[in-house]
Amino acid sequence: MKVLIIGSGGREHALGWKLSQSPTLPRLYFAPGNPGTAELGTNLKLSNHAEITAFAAEEGIHLVIVGPEQPLVDGLADKLNSIGVPCFGPDQAAARLEGSKTFAKEVMEATGVPTATYRAFEDLEEALAYAESQPHPLVVKADGLAGGKGVTICQDLAQTQAALQEAMADKRFGKAGDSVVIEEFLTGTEVSFHLISDGERFLPLISAQDHKTLYEDGKGPNTGGMGTYAPSPLVTPELADTIQNDVCIPVLNYLRDQGHPFRGVLFAGLMLTWNGPKVLEFNVRFGDPETQVIMPLLDFDLLPVLHEAARGKLDTSRPHGWRDDSAACVVLAAEGYPVSPRKGDTISGLAPAMDTKIFHAGTKRCQDGTLETAGGRVMGVTAWGEDLETARTKAYRQVEEVKFDGKHYRRDIGGSAR
Template identity: 50%
Template sequence: MKVLVVGGGGREHALVWKIAQSPKVDKIYCAPGNAGIAQLAACVDIKAGDVDALLKFAVKENIHLTVVGPEAPLIEGIVDKFNRAGLRIFGPGRDAAQLEGSKALAKHFMAEYGIPTARYAAFHDAKEAMDHVREKNCPLVVKASGLAAGKGVIVCEYVADALDAVRRVMVDKEFGAAGTQVVIEERLEGEEVSVLAFTDGKTIVPMVPSQDHKRVFDNDRGPNTGGMGAYAPAPLYTPELHQRVVKEILEPTIKGMAEQGWSYKGVIYAGLMVTKDGPKVLEYNVRFGDPETQPVLSLLDTDLVEIMEAVIDERLDQIEVKWKKGASVCVVMSAPGYPGSYPKGDVITGLDKVPREVVVFHAGTAVKEGEIVTSGGRVLGVTAVGSDISDAVEKAYHGVEQINFNGAHYRKDIGAKAIKS
């Protein structure tokens, strides 16, 4: 069978890598792909957001399965368009994808279905939002409601910080159209965990729990990024917590979407804060996370294509999804300046020195004059599987140490929380 993967980052490289292991697959295309993906798939010069061009390509090449990596095409309705054309595609429909496309809609959805989350208010007017901040007079989180590539969330300790955050989002438009509406919510205390699950709209199969590292610097300092690394499984996520998450969050979410008439055949991602009162939803993503996908798929022991086909055919309850023992860690290497402005085109060396047991997923790379160069903020996701978190951490960082490019930055504490616990 022929498979098309949409996207060109580290998550998509991990998807291509896992899909390539399926005996069912004869040919993989990736649009637009990157330098690492090109070693496993035929890269197609079509942007992930160009839904019409992707549809035309899929029809022309008789693609049997399309897998969508990033959120933007899902929110634009790529699944609905492919379905109308009679094509098989893994991902939620446009209506359900708004759970990620609009943080305000997601909060309203959670309130309607009794899903635990932080208390909140949503505003279209900056003055009203600022008045609300002054009235609350406590630590708050200010979020651009629309898509902001993981960077539109500002955690505020003081009222002045929150007022400045509203100004940045709504007045200065630091995150563009994403800041047309703002969500202001109470700041939750606790530790974060990412729970991804396969669902065909009826059955839910959770993946191994993972923990992302959002801040750019060690010890969770600095601005939020798209993610500087992740590990799985997360020791914080006990069997008791798992039962609560399934019962209080995942099942009501799937039931609520069904009641809304939303089609959901893909991956639902719940970003959770584990508080003293139990798990609460920070955000939904409607696709595989990045960089959580890299360690999670490294531990998947079942053919990913078989799972995706079962999801599309609404027979997820008929297959067994198995996971490898041990743990996996992904350390992101980023360009200097990320998540702000950063240079591109710097030559990457040492990739050939990385031990074979370590997988280097390319996130922002390209080929220039025969050499692999940087082309994005997050450049590489160096990923290793070990007998436990400590073993995986040691292997991943050994891989990182072999690689060089100008100003390369990475956190040195990925997985440290798991080792301490």
């Protein structure tokens, strides 16, 4: 089977790594990929949707897996499906769940999915006036895609005013900040819940827990994710059933009834509050870095599952087991991340230990064969073992082996679960 994976990060490296273990031994292509994916298949320079669809048709690709959210929001799945190439990822209309915070809130209102109270604004003065009338803390979210950096937790009115000014007037997030959502601040513990859907049936995946802030103990700016672990001990079988029944199924049914069956990964970011789980956001693709801890624990052939889901024919009767282990991923970031990460630092020390895998993200292979930093989140060091402490110990031991100037990482990934 010929498989094309769209994206260049650690998520795509992890997906390719897992798919390469399939008994069907798929031929893997990545667009554009990274130095890690180049060891699994062929990296391609396909710069737009037209080139991707043309390659998929000419090469006879059996399945396209879209890693990042932007191509889905821009309608890549629609284009691939129109030429008969199965795409694992929702169509443009369903992808608005991630592409627009306002749309996601409207869907949750229509389906009764628990979430924070909110108001959406397109006018800065109206947003400022509303903020003055509300108790703090508040959360300001750019409505559109902002690479995981469009959310600001504001402890007081001055911070809210600054966040609104940055998003709506200064255009820090580009068009994503043309409108904003202001919502109540939820307290509790954050967890990530993924399921694979073909539009009718679904397969829940193991839970994970991300660490969003740049520094330990929830301090510093939000990032795309500084590390994660799985499974989350907070997501009991009973809670998983509640999330499926009260959050995922209503949304999947709503999109199906609107004529846009969701074929891909529905990823719910949830806050576990005293009043039960509430949705912080929806993503329409595998999480990053959650994928890096989910894939090592998966104990079944992922390839047919993704292929079936993309074609609306998911077989949920097939056994889908998980390893009785835990996994932890520590993200190594470049100096200056997330505002202006430095690039071009030489990387060394990448020989992985047993039950450890280094997933590339912001890396570049030079002509002389050396490896350099080329992005904010440089790589994710993932390890797994019989329990979380074992996995953490292995991961942090490997982290110390990886060398590059300006290396930054959090030292408390998975620490709160001990």
